[in-house]
Amino acid sequence: MEENIISIEDAFKLPNSIFIDVRSEDEYSEACIPDSINMPILKNEERAVVGRAYRKEGIDKARNLGIKYASYKLEDYYKEVLKLREKYENVIIYCWRGGMRSKSVCGVLSTLNIDNVYQLKGGYKAYRRLIIDFFENEIKRYKFIVLHGLTGVGKTIIIDKLKNKDIPVINFERLAKNSGSVFGDMLFEGQPPSQKQFESYIFKSIYNAKHKFIVTESESKRIGYINIPDSLIDAMSGGYHILIETSMENRIDNIYNDYVKNQLDTDEKLIKSIKHLNKRLGSKNVENLITKINNRDYNYVIEYLFKNYYDPLYKYSIKKINDIHLKINYGIIDEAVGAVDTFIQNNIIN
Numbered sequence: 001m002e003e004n005i006i007s008i009e010d011a012f013k014l015p016n017s018i019f020i021d022v023r024s025e026d027e028y029s030e031a032c033i034p035d036s037i038n039m040p041i042l043k044n045e046e047r048a049v050v051g052r053a054y055r056k057e058g059i060d061k062a063r064n065l066g067i068k069y070a071s072y073k074l075e076d077y078y079k080e081v082l083k084l085r086e087k088y089e090n091v092i093i094y095c096w097r098g099g100m101r102s103k104s105v106c107g108v109l110s111t112l113n114i115d116n117v118y119q120l121k122g123g124y125k126a127y128r129r130l131i132i133d134f135f136e137n138e139i140k141r142y143k144f145i146v147l148h149g150l151t152g153v154g155k156t157i158i159i160d161k162l163k164n165k166d167i168p169v170i171n172f173e174r175l176a177k178n179s180g181s182v183f184g185d186m187l188f189e190g191q192p193p194s195q196k197q198f199e200s201y202i203f204k205s206i207y208n209a210k211h212k213f214i215v216t217e218s219e220s221k222r223i224g225y226i227n228i229p230d231s232l233i234d235a236m237s238g239g240y241h242i243l244i245e246t247s248m249e250n251r252i253d254n255i256y257n258d259y260v261k262n263q264l265d266t267d268e269k270l271i272k273s274i275k276h277l278n279k280r281l282g283s284k285n286v287e288n289l290i291t292k293i294n295n296r297d298y299n300y301v302i303e304y305l306f307k308n309y310y311d312p313l314y315k316y317s318i319k320k321i322n323d324i325h326l327k328i329n330y331g332i333i334d335e336a337v338g339a340v341d342t343f344i345q346n347n348i349i350n
Contacts, residue, residue: 004106006092006118008126012207014118017090020081022101023124031196033094033127034204037084039077041070041101066100074108081109081117094120094127128196131203135229142206143213143348144239145340148318151310152251152302153244154333155217156258161337167344168209170216175201178224181310182276186259186269198226213348215340218317241321242343244336245329252302260298267293270301281308 011017019036021028024047028038042050046069054062084091093109095101098121106119120126147155156171163169173179176198177188193201206214216236221228260266270293278286285308292300326343330336 004110004118005098005121007121008130011092011118011120014090014092016088017092018084018088019092019094019120020084020105021124022093022095022105027096027124031124031128031194031200033124034197034200036094039073039080041073041095041105042066043069063100070101070104077105078109078112078114081114085114085116090116090118092118092120094123096123097125098123131199134203134207135199135231139206139229139231139235141212142209142235144236145213145215145344145348146236146239146241147215147217147244147340148241148321148324149244150251150314150318151306152255153246154250154254154336155244157254157333158244158336158340159215159217161334162215162340165337165341166210167341168205168211168214170202170205170214172202172216172219172223172228175205176223176226178226183259183270183273186263186273192224192226195226199229202229202232211349213344215344240325240343240347241323242326242328242340243318243321243324245327246331246333246336248303248306250331250333251306252299255302256298274301277309 006014011019019033021032021036021038022041023032023038024040024042024044025038026044028036028040032038040047046065050062050065050069053065081091091114093102093106098119102119102123106117109117122129147158149155156173159169159171174188175193177190177192179187192198218236218241219228221230221233259270263269271290274286274289274293281289285304289301289304292298292304325347326339328336328339330339
């Protein structure tokens with residue numbers, strides 16, 4: 001079995017592979033290797049029972065209970081891994097720290113002659129150590145191209161279009177499921193990730209990048225309830241800075257398409273968010289905006305928020321940038337995409 005134990009670094013090098021997380025549902029939900037499959041050897045309730053037995057009756061009692069709970073799942077494991085092997089060449093099993101849970105599953109699968117099944121050495125903890133080391137030591141090897149601009153200039157649209165051109169990008173707001181403002185959760189469904197999982201998503205985006213440069217948009221350290229790592233903020237500050245500008249009409253259209261068009265329960269969500277601005281804008285102005293929303297006058301609302309809320313904040317942060325390496329004022333957004341692409345080709349790749 002020893003030859004089927006693999007380090008996290010070597011596991012990432014395996015072609016066409018899939019990770020199986022055999023920890024409990026709660027452990028997996030809190031943080032996992034992205035795109036892994038959760039197949040708990042001990043479910044939440046079972047893990048709690050085993051833990052109590054360990055504390056009160058000792059390791060032998062806990063081990064016996066663990067074997068009992070695991071045994072009825074082994075047939076399902078066998079069937080599921082057989083299905084996965086039809087699609088994936090390699091299967092990596094991991095638990096919290098590469099202990100009994102992953103070892104027992106790998107042992108059974110090996111006995112049943114399923115090849116290319118590996119136990120992850122050190123489990124999730126080894127993967128987490130890799131991420132911490134990456135942000136502490138490796139992130140400085142990458143060059144960041146940071147897009148700046150007022151709300152609505154289309155920074156996210158530009159990033160998405162660059163990604164379609166096979167240029168490495170990070171969309172922090174999408175990874176965090178929050179756009180970092182009072183309207184931050186309108187665009188995303190589901191629970192935002194934990195801090196550890198957010199860092200895992202960032203790590204994956206950078207670690208798998210085909211080049212040593214990444215395009216992203218300027219962000220504050222905090223997005224919703226989670227933070228961008230300090231070392232990454234420093235790397236972005238030391239990168240290239242591009243200022244995006246466009247007309248008020250384009251900005252309004254961009255925000256309308258993001259926050260209003262094709263969104264469910266738009267008015268209810270907008271009104272709920274705008275009420276948070278009572279202190280900043282004044283109750284009378286907020287009431288006026290709510291009336292405009294009820295009258296479907298979204299362009300008025302968007303422009304008002306630009307001029308009286310967002311633009312003063314963003315203009316202040318833009319003034320703090322030491323070096324603007326390129327300024328783009330576009331009429332059609334593909335012009336901006338092309339300009340960023342040309343900048344990369346001339347200053348980074350060539």
